[in-house]
Amino acid sequence: MGLLDRLRWKRDKIASVLFLLPSVILVGIFVYGFIGWTGLVSLSNWNRLLPDYTLVGLRNYFKLFIHPRFQIDMHNLAVFTGLFVTSSLVIGFLLAILLDRRIRGEGIFRTIYLYPMSLSFIVTGVVWRWLLNPGSPQMGSAGINQLLDRLGLDFLKSGWYTDPRIGIIAVAIAAIWQMSGYVMALYLAGLRSIPEELREAARVDGASELQVYRYVVLPFLRPVTLGAVIILGHISLKVYDLIVAMTGPGIGFSCDVPAYFMWESAFHANRFARGAAIAIILLLMVSLLIVPYLIHSLRREAQV
């Protein structure tokens, strides 16, 4: 390498760092810096409008764990996540294998299943609040309940989000409506990447269609399932907009979640330290899901 080449190489090396620099600085401050700052607030005594950074240790966390509303929120979040993730996976997988059977009009079906994904949770919430309005004893059933009446399925009727026992389930139904098509798209892409010879070989070996799915298709789709669980899981832990638009915290906090409690604590009640503590707990939960996945993909790439 001549001197000129070496100089140029060096110049480009420096330039490449300069290209990345704006993004690295912005992400460094707005993601990592702000998370650290929030962590600091969560350890402070800032529970009124003006900042107060007197450190109080983990007091905000301890108080939170015995706070009745927070306990209900965590319980709701568990119910919501369980129902939302499993139902979306099952519906998405079912739709994908049905669509994979050389369906006429596949494009139209796919478009219909996936369009809710392009909508805002606010729009979804506004519509589903109406659809799942149970009606009143005087006026009779409304919305979905009325439809169930007419179909002779009135045993499925429910108070939906007005019933404190199942409020959060009603919210999950709307979320499943919005996201299950996305899982369908993921699985369909996965199914299409399975070489046809593989399935054919299993059939030649005498596998029934069910066994082909059990022993060839499902193992092949395992990474897709993992990816879908991670995406759905982190969406679920962050759910906020949908609840704002659809129900609010509900009767006895039956539709409340930590993200909602966080926002109210910080920006309505000026209890910034408590809000920050909830936010950090949410972040830790999301990290438990995401960090192993990110490290795994980093390692896998290093091997290539």
Add this chain to the structure above:
Amino acid sequence: MTRIELKIKTERRAPHGRRRTIRSLVGRAAIYFMLSAFAVFYLVPVYVLVVTGLKSFEEASLYRMWELPSNPSLESFRKALLGGFGFEGIAPNLKNSLMITIPAALGSALLGSLNGYVLTKWRFRGSNALFTLMLFGMFIPYQSVLIPLVQSLMKLGLYGTIPGIILVHIVYGIPITTLIFRNYYATVPTELVEAAKVDGAGILGIYRRVMLPLSWPGFVVAMIWQFTSIWNDFLFAVTIVQDPLVQPVTVALNNLAGSFIVEWNVQMAGALLAALPTLLVYIFLGRYFMRGLLAGSLKG
């Protein structure tokens, strides 16, 4: 040899006899029935939105939700846009959403493209680790940055302003756009870059003359993805922008729907109007939307 075998297999699999034909026909019918039933489930909310939006106040009731409008009119849409007795319309907020979404989508796509370029064609020690650290920003619950964000924007004089919220969307869009462009540039042959280097082109020259002209599919995917997520954002907007005249349409719609004065038909018309831009993007550019979706889920 293999071809012959395959032929035999397909012949063996072909349905023989009437019984089998009928069974497979019934099976096909069942599949189409299930697919259609799900299609109805996904379409019900749109039916209600459209039908109710076309109704008058008298007809738009909880108990007549499923009925078609007897006298369809666009009056509710007019009211939703321009406002009515005791409430403001969402027309200015639709404009705000556009003014926020377009520059923010462009800005984050541009930064993503620079990052993707360096991270694929000018890799250095630790560049993968750096990328992973950036990617983490895509998954965080934004609640964990909101308090410092509000404090900082206030200090910078950007709190409650459109430039402020544009900045926020650009910054938090960097991880996903970087991911999209990194995946995209990985498919551009490195030989092209090497050849340009031999010809004496520098890092900027290669980006401008080799990469950018090839980049439009990446930009389409990144822009569509960002357009959709920024248009649909509620959390940042409701936290950062308090002034109803500056708020984007998601916040305005939530206010409209939360008000007891506003009629159901106007709420539904408003929801449809707020949904329309992203819906149209999805319907007409669905192919690219899908690519963004898959990029967001399955790493390259």
